[in-house]
Amino acid sequence: MILVTGTSGFIGSVLLDQLIAKFGAANVVALTSKPTDKCNYLLHNDYVFDPDFFMKSGYGKIDTIIHAGAFTPKNGNQANECYKCTSNITNTETLLKANIPNLKRFIFLSTLDVYSICDVLTEESPVIPISLYGQSKVYCEKMIVSWASQNKILPQILRIGHVYGPGEEKYQKAIPVMINKILNNESIQIFGSGEDIRSFIYIEDVINAIIKSIGLELFDGPINIVGGNQISIKNLAQVLIKNAESNTNIEFVETPNTNQRDFIFDNSKMKKYLLNQEIDLVLGLKKEYNYMKNLSE
Numbered sequence: 001m002i003l004v005t006g007t008s009g010f011i012g013s014v015l016l017d018q019l020i021a022k023f024g025a026a027n028v029v030a031l032t033s034k035p036t037d038k039c040n041y042l043l044h045n046d047y048v049f050d051p052d053f054f055m056k057s058g059y060g061k062i063d064t065i066i067h068a069g070a071f072t073p074k075n076g077n078q079a080n081e082c083y084k085c086t087s088n089i090t091n092t093e094t095l096l097k098a099n100i101p102n103l104k105r106f107i108f109l110s111t112l113d114v115y116s117i118c119d120v121l122t123e124e125s126p127v128i129p130i131s132l133y134g135q136s137k138v139y140c141e142k143m144i145v146s147w148a149s150q151n152k153i154l155p156q157i158l159r160i161g162h163v164y165g166p167g168e169e170k171y172q173k174a175i176p177v178m179i180n181k182i183l184n185n186e187s188i189q190i191f192g193s194g195e196d197i198r199s200f201i202y203i204e205d206v207i208n209a210i211i212k213s214i215g216l217e218l219f220d221g222p223i224n225i226v227g228g229n230q231i232s233i234k235n236l237a238q239v240l241i242k243n244a245e246s247n248t249n250i251e252f253v254e255t256p257n258t259n260q261r262d263f264i265f266d267n268s269k270m271k272k273y274l275l276n277q278e279i280d281l282v283l284g285l286k287k288e289y290n291y292m293k294n295l296s297e
Contacts, residue, residue, distance in 0.1 A: 002214075003054075003062045005031045005044075005095070006069030010167045011109065011160065011206060015068060018207050029059055031069070031095075047091040051099045062100050064214055066107045067092065067144075071133070074171050079113070079131035088136040089143070096147045105154040107213055108144050110137045110222065112161050122266040123159075123222055141222065148219075156213045161226030161265060165203030165284060166291035174198070174233065175285070178240050179292045187249040188241075194234030194252060197262035201227030202284040209274040216273060223273055226265035229281035236285075243286045244293075 002019055006012035007030045016038060019028045025039040032041050042057055054062060069091065071084040078084070092108075113134035116126045129135045141157050148155035169176040181188045209225045231239070234250070241248050 001027050001029060001059065001061045002064045002066060003029045003031055003059070003100075004066045004068060006067070006109075007032050007036065008034065009068065009072065010170065011163065011203070011210075012068040014167060014203055015066065015207050015210060018211060019066075022211060029062065047087075047094045049094065049098075051097050054098055054100055060100070061102055063102050063104045064107070065095065065100075065103065065105070066109070066210065066214075067095060068109045068210075070109070070137075072111075073131075073133050079133040082132060085132040085136040088133075089139050092140045092143065096143065103153060105156065105214065106144060106148055107156045107158065107210065108140065109210070110141055110157055110159045112159055112224065112226070114138045114141070114159065117261065119262075120264050120266050121224070121226070123224055123269055145219075154216075155219050156216060157222040158210060158213060159222050159224045159226075160206060161224060162198060162200050162263065163203055163206050164200045165288050167203060168288075169292055169295070174236065175200075175240070175288060176292065178237055179244075179289055182240060182244045182246050182248045182289075183293060183296050185248070187251045188237050189251050189253050190233055190237060191253045191255045192260065194232060194237070194250075196233050196260050197230055197264055198233060198236065199227045199230045199263050199265045200281065200284075201225065201229070202279040202281075202287075205275055205278050209270060212274045220273070223269050224265060224267060225270055225274070226267045227278060227281075228265065228267050229278060229284075230264060231281060239282060239285055240289060243282070243289050 007016040020039050028039045030036055030041040031044050070088045073079040114127050114129050114137055116128035118125045144155050164175050178188050206225055237250050
C-alpha cells in the first residue's frame with residue numbers, strides 16, 4: 001500500500017492519478033488537506049497528528065511513502081518566507097515519527113534549489129542553497145536519509161527539475177505566462193536578450209520516473225529528475241507561437257545589470273536508473289498549449 005502526500009499540487013495530483021491507474025485505488029492512500037473521491041484518504045490537519053494516526057485509521061499495511069507534499073514558492077519572493085519554508089521540515093518530521101510497522105521505502109521529492117550556480121548541473125554539483133526554501137529541502141533530505149538508516153528503511157531522494165506541462169498554470173512560470181499572452185493576443189515580453197538557456201522535463205516523464213523509483217533496490221544518493229531538452233527563452237517563445245499558429249509579437253525589454261544565467265543539466269544518472277527517454281519538447285509544448293486553450297474556452 002502506498003501513501004502519497006501533496007496530492008493537490010501540480011506534480012502530486014498527476015502522480016496520484018497514475019499511482020491509482022497502476023496499483024489500483026484500494027492500494028493508494030492520499031494524505032491530504034481536503035477529501036478526494038479518487039481513492040482512500042486521510043486528512044492531515046496541517047500535519048497535526050499523533051504517531052499512531054495511521055494504525056488507528058486502519059492503514060498499518062502501508063509499505064511505501066511518496067512525500068510530494070511541501071510548501072513550494074510560486075515566485076521568487078516566496079522562497080524566503082520563514083514560516084512556510086520551516087513547515088517543510090516540521091511536516092516531514094511528523095511523518096517520520098509515525099508508527100508504520102510495514103514501511104519499507106520512503107521517497108522524497110526534493111528540488112534543484114539545493115544547488116549553487118554552476119555551468120552544468122549534476123548530482124555532484126555543490127549543495128549550497130541560496131534561499132530558505134532550498135535550505136529546508138536540504139535539511140529534509142539529510143533528516144530522511146539519517147532516519148532511514150537508523151530504521152532500516154530504503155530512502156530515495158529525487159531532486160525535481162524544471163517541470164512543464166498541463167497543470168503548471170497555477171505558477172508564474174515562463175511557459176504558462178507565454179501561453180496566456182498568446183491566448184489573450186498580447187505581446188510576449190522577454191527581459192534581456194532571451195539567449196538564456198533553460199532545460200525542461202515534461203510532467204508525464206517526471207511521474208514515470210517517480211513511479212519507477214518505487215522499484216529501486218538500493219540508495220545510490222540523490223537523483224536529479226531533469227530534462228535534456230535545452231532551449232533558449234527566445235526560441236521557447238518562438239516555438240509556442242508557431243505551435244499556436246499565432247502572430248504574437250515578442251518584445252525584448254532591456255534589463256541593465258542583469259547577468260545571463262543558463263540552466264543546463266546532465267541527466268545521465270536519471271537515465272541510468274529511472275527514465276531512458278523523454279518526450280519531445282515541441283510535442284510536450286503543443287500538449288500544454290492545447291490544454292490551456294481548452295481551459296480558456
